[in-house]
Amino acid sequence: MPSEESPVATHVLEFPGGYTRTTGPVIGRFLTELRDRRLVGVRTAGGRVLVPPLEYDPDTGEPVTGEYVEVGPAGTVQAWAWVGSPRPGHPLDRPFAWALVKLDGADTALVHAVDAGSPKELRPGLRVRPRWRAATTGHITDIECFLPEVTSLVAPVRAEYRVMPGRALTRFLEGVRDGRFLGGRCAECAAVYVPYRVSCPACGSVVEEEVEVADTGTVTTYAINNLPDPRAPEVPFVSAYVLLDGADTPMIALIGGIPAHEVRQGMRVRAVWVPPEERTPSMTNVKWFEPTGEPDADLDDSIGGS
Amino acid sequence: MGNRCAVVGVGQTRYQTRRQDVSLAGLVREAALRALEDAGLTFADIDAVVIGKAPDLFEGVMMPEAYLADALGGAGKPVMRVHTAGSVGGSTALVGASLVQGGVHGRVLVVAFEKQSESNATWALSTHLPFNASLVVGAGGYFAPHIREYMRRSGAPDHIGTLVAVKDRLNALKNPYAHLRIPGISREMVESTPMLWEPIRYLETCPSSDGACAIVLAAEDKVTGTPAWIHGTAMRSEPIMLAGRDVVSPRAGRDCAADVYRQAGVTDPRREIDVAEVYVPFSWYEPMWLENLGFAAEGEGWKLTEAGCTALDGDTPWNASGGVLSSNPIGASGLIRFAEAALQVRGTAGEHQVEGVRLALGHAYGGGAQFFAMWIVGSSKP
């Protein structure tokens, strides 16, 4: 490394106006066709199509035939190197791939840039097509880069609804606002449905009788969820079927105030209500259910029912 | 039960995470054309088309039956769509069969599909509508408590679910259409995967698949190729919020099984049904459905699993194809069960063929274990 005192100077070596390159007939034909936005290769004596073309068969050294073959414009990626930080001389100013692209109808691949957005989009066999520059001059950069073919599109779908809870659920949520769980008793079935509802799902009768059930109940069964959920404070969390005292149908609710792996079937729980001034007609009034500390209840085999 | 009806063609796509090479129309056509080819028929021979799939929110295509009608040769013919949640593939076959059994049509094309990669099923099933009274959780979170309750009631040891997860994936290695093909699948591999919704481990769940399945149903005088004769069909449903509902062994499932057995003259399903394709999206549902379907007494289903009775070489093979645990294009999953049952009685199941099958059961369930669809097919006429 030079020390601070070492003199440093920039020196530029650039032939004024740029070197000329004579193309010869074969590459000249390729570049001329390119200027007209066509891709051609040349056929060898052995029948192969070289793209980009050469004046000779690179395998045998024999001259190629004079037959030019239109190829592409689509092609297939054979191999690639991802350029994460493009340099000033690179064809694109964003990350891209240098790829070997075998154009349809060609037997050899040419190197060009593929604008794929992410290295995850690249794979052997990826189908690509050229993006041409607005003005072509007869240079390989007349193709700005290759782009993957269109294989999918994004279809945004958005439906906006005005949702009304209906009479029965409104009544239930009013109860929740007041710190009470309301159910409905079917006179035919003698079963209490929580939340409150106006028709019985078993017999179809109109449910006439509103009943209040306790905010204590029994965990009949539960899952320990190890996937995060915006409504749960942490992972793991327990979602449980809680059969409220006086109800004949369970509700699914969060369990809190106890480590997940200490929750038990039969565990007695009580609703933890948010403070009265924070209450709204919604189930967010119930933070979760926590253990009451009572002995576990016996479970019969008709979990989820009476 | 109506007029005789047979499955004369079966077509499936390969099931995989993403079928990015085909459109929805291309996907269903792949299955439909294979089913027609299997039957030696073309779209011109079909009188009506019945399409099944799970909620529209899965692909975000509203009324895909309208969009897909002409892709399935439905122009100028009756085309209808069936939807009964996860059981829809089964219900779709039964609706198709009823059109033939009722003498309405001679040949019906039944197609079911899902392209899960177009969105995310968990998102579609948990849209968090306002005003819920209950915590809404995805399918795993919903069914895990039912599995826990089954384990408590039956006293089944913890590893039973693992055995099913391994057994079905071993079968999948013999099925070229299966999505999950895991060489070297073992108990250790399953047990080393994380608990998602305890007691359900990652490898005890079904994959998310793209895929389609199709069958051609024919009346007796329209049979071509090798028929699988329908011996019984049944559907049942029950409300999800029912006081006293048994979520471990739903009554709708028991009633549906009793109905289809009565039609087929089956009194001892474990002995008389040679192979069963049963909707098992979480491994523990095998022992649960063994009991619900009467293959085992209450609390005894896990013992059949543990003893290997349901393996491919067991006395009552379940899910020889690898089942839902190995391929799950949701809307098609039920129809795949029904189609695999037909392949077994036709003797055309390939490497996972069970020897000498005369009667086979196809089963599907859906929603919160509320919708059930079943059929029994046989190698001889009913």
Ligand SMILES: [Zn+2]
């Ligand atoms: Zn009632």
